[in-house]
Amino acid sequence: MNLNDVNFDYFPTAPHITYKDKGWKGGGHLLGTGTISTHNRVYLSFEEAKKFVHKLNLKTQKEWQEYCKSGNKPSNIPSSPKQVYKNKGWDGFGDWLGTGRTSLKNRVYRSFEDSKIFVHKLGLKSRKEWDEYCKSGKKPLDIPNYPRSPYKNKWKGWKDWLGY
Secondary structure, eight states: OOGGGOOGGGSOSOHHHHTTTTTOOOHHHHHTSOOOOGGGOOOOOHHHHHHHHHTTTOOSHHHHHHHHHTTOSOTTSOSOHHHHTTTTTOOOHHHHHTSOOOOGGGOOOOOHHHHHHHHHHHTOOSHHHHHHHHHTTOSOTTSOSSTTTTTTTTOOOHHHHHTO
16 A cells, blocks of 8 residues: 555544554554564563674674664664663663773762872873873773863862873
């Protein structure tokens, strides 16, 4: 059936209510697309899905989103795992992807004083050198790339942070 042939004057505005007890299976069924609404899909358990995702060796949330768009993702694994597994073990994309990274808002950093001691020993002389060091992959995860926010009450500027 072509949608151009449908007389929408007689089409219910809320078919999910009109056909609720008459075999309603969703808009995808009604329109013949086969699409199942997100809240009606059956997904793997959180642990099974996470095990599958770890084998993909994706490193970032962006890589996950690209994978979801690729058409290779099985339909029993959600594109939005945070929503589906919210109260079923979800602990961020680092856990989901297996990278071990913690979201910035949940990350626990070393004390400001201990961080500064570590940073001073690096002997960096500029913000540019600091940024390059952060990108190198050598910086411990418990020291922030952008220290101004987590240490806002103690932050005195880059000269103080870098120790020059």
